[in-house]
Amino acid sequence: MRVAFVVNDLQLSGGVGVVVQHARQLVSRHGFEVELVLAREQDEPDWRYPGLEDVPVRAMPSARGERYDIVVATWWETVAASLELDARRHAYFVQSLEDRFYRPDQPDRLGAALTHDLPLHVITEARWIADTLDELYPERRCLLVRNGVDKAVFAPLETAPIRRTEPLRILVEGDADVWFKGVGEAVAATRAMTAPRHVTLVSRSGAALDGVDRALGRQTAEQMSALYAESDVVLKLSRVEGMFGPPLEGFHRGATCVVTAVTGHEEYVEHGFNGLIVEWDDERGTARALDTLATDRALLHLLRANALQTARAWPSWEQAGTMMAGALHALARAPEAAPLDGAAAALATARAAIESQAMRVAERDRLRYRVAGLAAFERVIERPPLRWIAAGPRALWSAARRAKARRRR
């Protein structure tokens, strides 16, 4: 079976990493012919994914002349490009409801949401996404393929180590400047703890926040695995997640987790069994949960031991690749959900409107920035006694403007 996964680029990101893993498995273990098609020109150097050498990468102009059994879009911006390619079936690999990555006033939010309504068969990686997509469009096939975990890198420990006396070792992962990752809230909760703790923050920039004992920049998977192994708890207070991988990787290395009830957590986190679930915006409650783990070491060990058990039952990438092969065969069997004629053109029109709106919003923001100084000055002179002092010059200025206008007429 010949399959093309359409990606925006091959830069380092979780989503592209998942596609590359599936492509590798399909080629090496299931006899598929798989290509990655770049929906847009590359302007940055590729991140070298292991195993990518087995999977050909094509640009759109070259892929347009090919015929595929299945073409799979992998991100909302790649859907229009995927529909330009010739295939027996078109499908959409939905790794999250991607509109949620944008704030309500961002035009891209609408563009992302639009793609989820298209009559495309979908493959997704979490049950919550599958259930949502089923409700949006029950007629289409919605396949489920959970992400695997690299069991060679995140090798499950034999047993969870017992740590009785040292400060609680907490790992926070994510970028503080990505609004839905809740990194600032997580670090604030550790600051509100009373028990001894050691906090490690891993982010793209490596910038430290107040209360962090160790700040690290971008880490390889192997380095992350070592960090999880030396941690007691993975703390994630995200507001938006797809499959929610980091705590699960931590589980493999013997760490438990303290997390919000973010989408994706329900797939493997059980409150009081292998982790603790805390409320959003509850700094004190989160700090109390962490303090409990720091002081009740028997509970900490129970959660860590159960987390490890949960990890053992999670599929490897080899198993996930088998499920993806099965899902693609199921899509090949299924008839198209509905005619897709005109969908590419409609998406292109929507995309143009979104770009245009984005330019207007950018212009508005630029003007708002430029006018900020004047607005501040106005607020100052509107306050007494400056307001009374400015009344005379203001009257003179108004009279002068009226006179100028009369002369023009």
Next chain:
Amino acid sequence: MPEWQERLTRDTHPTIRIEHELRYRLTAPLVRGAATWCDLGCGTGVAAAAALGDARAARVVLVDLEPDAAAQAVAELGAARAETLTADLSDETDLASLRELLLRADGGGVISCFEVVEHLRTFVPLLELLIDLAGEHDYTTVLSVPNDAFGTIENPYHLTMWGEGALEELRRMLPRDHVAAAQVPVSGSAFVIDGSAGDNSALTVAQRPSPVASHFIVAFGPRAAELRGVAAAEMTDLEGQRNWERQREANLAFHEEELAELRDYVHDLERRLDAGASGDDA
């Protein structure tokens, strides 16, 4: 050391044996009167023979990776005219042979595939064949997978791990009108009056709100909707269980005492070492 019961024999633990027999009892109404019954991963046939009784299809096809196992299954089932096939069910060539063998006779049939999928390198070609047989050739498949996610020990013979998540992945690949069932362990008790258990065939199983499955079953094909709930129980070997538990308790008490003695001995040694070191310093 855990004992892995990947091949059922007469010595298999009753709980495991009953679980396996029950899956065949679930399938029995479909097998009875079917044109063909094919058992994939038939093993020694012990469980199938015990569960199916006189429920037989006109034609029996027994498939296993081990030729000896299939031959023993023929004997256990008393099906001298059964056709056997030695096949690796993840191998496309072997699956082509299976397909050809099944389609030699008309009239469709029933395929049982219990505790097989988790042992395969890839189950995708097998699943494709079963779905094709269901859609195009009137074969109904009843298939089971274990709930590995709930077990406490990793089974080294399972090449894929199954649980609710993996089951959901599988179900979404199947035809939409498939039937899903959960096999749930039960605990119970029964009266024996004047040495006779009487007729306990009407076993009553009280419902729990969210029962955890030990195994998951899916069925697809034209007769999948005919599946009906069944339950089975066997009297516990309470004497054997008592002996084992008493031995465990006695061993535990013995080793705890021994551990306490060793601890005291180590502490005594530490004290003597400390005292010796103080004497040297003086």
